[in-house]
Structures are given as C-alpha cells and as structure tokens.
Amino acid sequence: MLEDKHNIKAWFYLAPAMVLLIIFTFYPIVNAFFLAFLKDFNYLQGTWQGFTLTENFRFVFSNPNFRDAMLNTFIITFVSVPLAVVIALLVSVWLNSVLKLRGFFQTIFFLPYVTNAIAIGMAFAFLFNRNFGLVNLMLGWVGISPINWVGLGASWGWAMIAFLVFTTWSSLAFRIMVFLSGLQNIDKQYYDAARVDSTRRYRIFRRITVPLLSPMIFYITITSFIGAFKTYTEVVGMFGLRLGPPGNDRAMITIVALVYDALDRSGVTGALSEAAAAALILFGITLFFTLVNMQVSKKRVHY
Amino acid sequence: MEIKLNHLTKIFQSKKQEETIAVNQLDTTIPSGKLIGLLGPSGCGKSTTLYMISGLLKPTEGSIFFGDDDVTTVPPEERGIGLVFQNYALYPHMTVRQNIMFPLENLKVPKQEALKQAQDIADLVGIGELMERKPAQLSGGQQQRVAIARALVKKPRVLLLDEPLSNLDARLRLQTREEIKRIQRETGITTIFVTHDQEEAMSISDEIVVMKDGIMQQKGSPQGVYDEPINEFTARFLGTPPINMFDAQIKDGKILVADAAIGDSKLSDRPVRVGIRPEGFKITKTSDFKVEVEFVETIGRDTTLIIKDPQGEGKTFRAIVDADQKITPGKNIALSVKPHKMFLFDAETGERI
Numbered sequence: 001m002l003e004d005k006h007n008i009k010a011w012f013y014l015a016p017a018m019v020l021l022i023i024f025t026f027y028p029i030v031n032a033f034f035l036a037f038l039k040d041f042n043y044l045q046g047t048w049q050g051f052t053l054t055e056n057f058r059f060v061f062s063n064p065n066f067r068d069a070m071l072n073t074f075i076i077t078f079v080s081v082p083l084a085v086v087i088a089l090l091v092s093v094w095l096n097s098v099l100k101l102r103g104f105f106q107t108i109f110f111l112p113y114v115t116n117a118i119a120i121g122m123a124f125a126f127l128f129n130r131n132f133g134l135v136n137l138m139l140g141w142v143g144i145s146p147i148n149w150v151g152l153g154a155s156w157g158w159a160m161i162a163f164l165v166f167t168t169w170s171s172l173a174f175r176i177m178v179f180l181s182g183l184q185n186i187d188k189q190y191y192d193a194a195r196v197d198s199t200r201r202y203r204i205f206r207r208i209t210v211p212l213l214s215p216m217i218f219y220i221t222i223t224s225f226i227g228a229f230k231t232y233t234e235v236v237g238m239f240g241l242r243l244g245p246p247g248n249d250r251a252m253i254t255i256v257a258l259v260y261d262a263l264d265r266s267g268v269t270g271a272l273s274e275a276a277a278a279a280l281i282l283f284g285i286t287l288f289f290t291l292v293n294m295q296v297s298k299k300r301v302h303y
Numbered sequence: 304m305e306i307k308l309n310h311l312t313k314i315f316q317s318k319k320q321e322e323t324i325a326v327n328q329l330d331t332t333i334p335s336g337k338l339i340g341l342l343g344p345s346g347c348g349k350s351t352t353l354y355m356i357s358g359l360l361k362p363t364e365g366s367i368f369f370g371d372d373d374v375t376t377v378p379p380e381e382r383g384i385g386l387v388f389q390n391y392a393l394y395p396h397m398t399v400r401q402n403i404m405f406p407l408e409n410l411k412v413p414k415q416e417a418l419k420q421a422q423d424i425a426d427l428v429g430i431g432e433l434m435e436r437k438p439a440q441l442s443g444g445q446q447q448r449v450a451i452a453r454a455l456v457k458k459p460r461v462l463l464l465d466e467p468l469s470n471l472d473a474r475l476r477l478q479t480r481e482e483i484k485r486i487q488r489e490t491g492i493t494t495i496f497v498t499h500d501q502e503e504a505m506s507i508s509d510e511i512v513v514m515k516d517g518i519m520q521q522k523g524s525p526q527g528v529y530d531e532p533i534n535e536f537t538a539r540f541l542g543t544p545p546i547n548m549f550d551a552q553i554k555d556g557k558i559l560v561a562d563a564a565i566g567d568s569k570l571s572d573r574p575v576r577v578g579i580r581p582e583g584f585k586i587t588k589t590s591d592f593k594v595e596v597e598f599v600e601t602i603g604r605d606t607t608l609i610i611k612d613p614q615g616e617g618k619t620f621r622a623i624v625d626a627d628q629k630i631t632p633g634k635n636i637a638l639s640v641k642p643h644k645m646f647l648f649d650a651e652t653g654e655r656i
Binding site: 187189190192193194195196197198199200203207208211212214302 | 358359381
C-alpha cells in the first residue's frame with residue numbers, strides 16, 4: 001500500500017515534465033513514423049488510402065536532389081567533424097598552457113558560440129566575396145588570382161570548401177569549452193610525474209592528455225556527428241534560401257533541406273509523408289553512425 | 304649520489320604580494336646510498352624541499368648539487384630522479400606494466416629489454432603477478448609499490464618519496480615501511496622521504512632531518528637526535544608518547560621541579576625548562592619528587608602511569624615503568640629521574656643548555 005502511494009505521488013511530480021515531453025517530443029516522433037507509412041496522405045483534407053511500406057521512401061529517393069543532398073551531408077560530416085575535433089583539441093591544449101592573456105583568448109574563441117549562425121554565415125559569405133573579400137585579398141599576397149568562392153555561378157567545389165571552413169570554425173567554440181573544462185580536471189600530478197620521467201611533449205599529449213580526455217572527446221565526436229548530419233541553418237546563413245551560390249541553386253542542399261522542401265509542398269497529396277520519410281532516413285543514418293562511434297570508442301575511451 | 308643543499312630557500316608569493324618563506328637557508332649534505340627522512344609538522348617546508356630537489360619547484364635562492372654536478376637550474380626531465388607522489392599519480396588508463404615501462408619508453412630502451420627490466424623491478428617490489436591490472440583494481444599498498452617500481456625502473460640517481468605511507472592503513476603502513484627499507488637497501492639508491500610521522504621516520508631512516516617553519520632544526524641518526532635533541536622543538540617532536548616538559552628552577556646546583564630536586568646541574572641559578580622522556584622515570588623510595596597516580600595503562604610489557612603534574616592544575620604527565628610493579632590509581636609514589644633521559648632548555652629560546 002505504502003509503495004503504491006509513493007508511486008502516485010511520484011507521477012504527480014513528474015506530470016508537468018511528462019506532459020510537455022509527450023506533446024512536443026514523443027507524439028511528434030510517433031507521428032513521424034506513422035506519417036511515413038501512410039499512402040496518399042493529404043494534409044489539408046486529412047485523408048489517406050491505407051498504408052504503404054516503401055512508397056513514401058521511393059518519393060524521397062526519386063527527388064532529383066536526393067543524391068546531392070546525401071553527398072553534401074556526408075562530405076560536411078566526415079570532413080568538418082574530424083577537422084573541428086582535432087583543431088579544438090589542439091587549441092584547448094594550447095589555451096590551457098598559456099598563462100598570459102588566457103581570458104582574452106578564451107573570450108575570442110568563445111565568441112562564435114554566442115553569435116547567431118545566420119549572422120556568422122553572412123559574415124563568412126562576405127569574407128569569401130570574390131572582389132573585396134579578405135580571403136581573396138590574402139591569397140593575392142601569395143600570388144593566387146581571385147577565386148569565385150560563393151559568387152554568381154560559383155562552382156560546387158569552391159562553395160563547398162568555403163562552407164567547410166565556415167562550419168568548422170563556427171563549431172569550434174563549444175568544443176574548445178568542453179575540452180578546456182576536461183583538461184582542467186586532469187590532475188596536475190600526472191604531468192609532474194611525466195616530466196620527472198623525461199617524457200617529451202608530444203608523447204605527453206598522446207599518451208596522457210588524449211587518453212585522460214577521451215570521455216570528452218567521445219562525447220564531442222558523437223554530438224558533432226549528430227549535429228553535422230542535421231546541417232541546414234549554416235547553409236541558409238551562407239547561401240540564403242537558394243541553398244547554393246547564385247546561378248548554382250541547391251548545390252549545397254542537405255538531407256534536412258529535403259525535409260523542408262517536402263514540407264513546403266505540404267498541401268500536395270503525399271508531400272507530408274515524403275517529409276516524414278526523409279526525416280526517418282536521416283534518423284536511420286544518424287543512429288547507424290552513432291552506434292558505429294560507440295562501438296569504435298569502446299576500447300579507446302578510459303573513464 | 305651525494306646531495307648537497309646550499310642556502311636553499313623558497314619563497315612563495317601570493318597574489319597580494321604576501322611572501323611566505325617555505326624553506327629558509329637550508330644547508331645540508333645527504334650522504335650517498337642512505338635512506339634519509341625529512342621530518343617535521345605540516346607546513347614546515349619538507350615537501351617543498353623535496354620538490355626543489357626533484358626540480359619541479361625552482362629555488363628562490365641557493366643551489367643543489369648531485370655529487371659534483373650543480374643541478375639547480377637543470378629541469379626535472381634531466382635530473383635522473385625517481386619521484387613517488389603522495390597520491391602515487393599512476394596513470395589510470397595504463398596497466399601496471401605500461402605504467403612501469405613508461406619511463407623506459409621515454410629513454411628509448413628497446414622493447415624486449417624494457418619488458419625484462421619492468422618485470423624485474425616489479426618482482427623486486429612484490430607486484431610481479433599484477434602486471435596486467437589497472438591501478439583502480441589495486442589496493443592502496445599495491446598502488447604504492449607500483450609507484451615505487453615506476454620510480455625505480457629507470458635506475459635513478461636519487462629516489463624521492465613524498466609522504467609515501469600517508470594513504471595506507473595502519474597495518475599496511477608498518478609493512479610497507481619495512482618494504483621501503485628493504486628495497487632501498489637492495490638497490491643502494493640514495494633515498495629521501497618526507498613524513499610528518501616521527502615514528503615512521505625514526506624506524507626506517509639512516510638519518511633524519513628535522514624541520515620547523517622552513518628551518519632545519521637538527522640532523523643525525525634517529526637515535527642520536529632522540530638522545531641528544533638540540534632544542535625543545537626536536538625533543539618534543541620525537542618520541543611516543545611525547546617527552547614531558549616542566550618549568551623548573553636551578554638552585555645551588557640542583558634542578559627543582561615543584562620544589563623537589565630531581566637532578567644535579569652545574570649551571571648557575573636560573574629558570575629553565577626541563578624535558579624528561581617517559582621512560583626516564585624510576586619509582587624509588589628516596590626521592591623528594593612525590594606525585595599522585597591518576598590512571599594506569601598496561602599495554603603488554605609496559606605500564607604507562609598517567610600522573611598528576613604537581614605544578615599544573617588538571618595537567619598530567621606520563622611515565623613508563625616495568626609492568627612488574629603493581630600500582631593502582633590514586634596511589635602516591637616517589638619518582639627519581641635517569642640523568643641521561645633528562646634535558647635542560649633555556650626558558651626563553653628553547654635551546655638546549
């Protein structure tokens with residue numbers, strides 16, 4: 001009896017959080033699964049013709065932009081995530097070792113975190129401007145003629161490079177902050193012990209810092225992968241809603257963009273189900289790579 | 304490897320520019336191949352001294368010599384020392400074997416050779432079967448041995464131990480301190496260890512250095528310092544139970560405590576402090592020093608009498624006597640004092656006189 005009473009009380013305490021979670025998280029997830037398997041669902045009329053296992057997914061695959069979206073998303077994920085993790089690690093180790101002006105540098109590296117992605121994207125678009133951007137100016141100093149990064153008719157390749165620079169940079173802040181707090185939690189005695197044992201600096205980094213920081217590195221890698229698969233805002237920030245340089249529309253399309261594309265047509269029969277199917281594909285990809293990450297890191301993370 | 308410290312001084316500066324003198328003009332020579340205990344209460348500068356010898360702390364003044372080499376400015380990497388930290392600082396992600404091999408890998412010892420040396424040293428400290436474990440899977444005593452093995456494996460010129468036994472329970476502490484003594488004797492490495500536990504220092508050191516407030520008080524063999532303390536601080540710091548201190552007067556060649564003569568002195572009449580070791584009392588019938596016994600503790604072969612101090616209300620002192628003598632609380636007895644267990648100190652400065 002006593003047990004039951006406690007349970008009821010506990011559910012009451014949980015109720016506010018549970019209600020919000022059910023309405024805004026669990027219901028949409030279940031609904032997305034449901035929608036993805038409805039045949040000829042019309043959002044405006046609320047009608048459908050039974051269920052289908054594959055039709056909505058075939059709609060997604062037959063989208064002319066599907067291959068580009070997959071390719072772009074994978075390039076963005078597999079280039080910018082490893083790059084950003086390594087750079088963030090090096091910067092935070094360096095920041096942890098500087099004594100003077102540390103607060104100043106920390107603030108500088110943290111600025112992108114408190115700045116809106118759209119604003120940063122626009123700033124980068126300007127940096128990469130063909131005629132008066134800083135990047136071309138600096139390339140000019142070493143004798144490289146101006147490159148059309150993101151301007152009218154810019155090629156997919158240059159636009160992608162510019163975008164990778166931007167997205168890598170803008171994601172550094174949070175990672176550096178996590179790594180720094182991890183570094184500051186490592187007992188200084190390990191470093192004293194390593195010094196007494198004549199350990200060279202690179203070896204200290206590889207054999208002591210990285211293993212002791214591995215839980216943080218693992219956490220950052222997983223969340224970065226998940227974040228990168230969902231890339232969309234940054235594309236809009238740099239290229240606007242055309243999702244590509246002028247004259248090369250949709251060159252930078254990502255998987256999330258496919259979802260929004262389909263949602264834009266939500267009045268059309270089957271479009272909402274197509275969006276749900278695209279979202280499920282993204283979910284599947286993210287889940288798969290997270291599981292791979294967890295498997296790989298099992299032996300390398302030291303808690 | 305003989306270690307010479309010349310005017311070694313360390314001043315720490317706080318953010319408010321306040322200065323703390325942790326070690327003050329320390330001058331001493333540590334003989335080669337011996338086990339030396341740096342002893343003192345917390346905050347006396349003993350650990351600071353150890354870390355200056357290791358090179359992890361830079362002295363503010365003075366110099367350090369290893370043999371004929373001036374190592375004052377040599378970084379710890381190049382000093383060839385082994386250091387055992389108070390918390391051991393074993394790398395938690397490495398196995399015992401990897402921990403012990405780590406210093407050898409830094410010195411680029413070939414793999415096979417390193418494996419063999421690691422195993423040999425592990426056998427020496429008695430952890431040869433635990434090589435594949437992680438530090439978290441070891442007991443405190445085992446971790447301590449791994450730390451010693453890691454410090455010893457590169458055959459350092461000097462082995463430094465910072466409070467090596469403070470994290471162990473009482474039983475393990477007794478066992479491990481003998482172990483340290485044995486390992487030191489087998490390897491013959493000059494070893495300095497820091498402790499605040501005088502019993503620990505006395506039991507295994509060849510020599511002890513007693514420090515207080517950054518200043519070296521006395522140096523010598525444990526028994527020598529115990530038998531001939533140069534001031535009240537060392538007299539009080541060494542010995543369990545501690546020495547008994549009394550305010551006394553010297554009058555006409557007699558040492559008077561509470562108007563009872565407890566010994567002779569050639570000094571002229573003056574007030575003094577007198578210290579008497581607990582084992583320095585004898586029960587007699589002929590003494591003027593008459594006292595009342597408050598408690599009796601019989602532990603094995605000894606009987607400790609807790610006696611009312613005739614000079615102080617509520618104060619007591621301790622005397623260790625033979626268990627043969629049957630004494631009950633409340634009894635009045637007369638005590639005489641063995642002259643070589645009694646020390647006179649200047650009432651003002653605390654120096655031995």
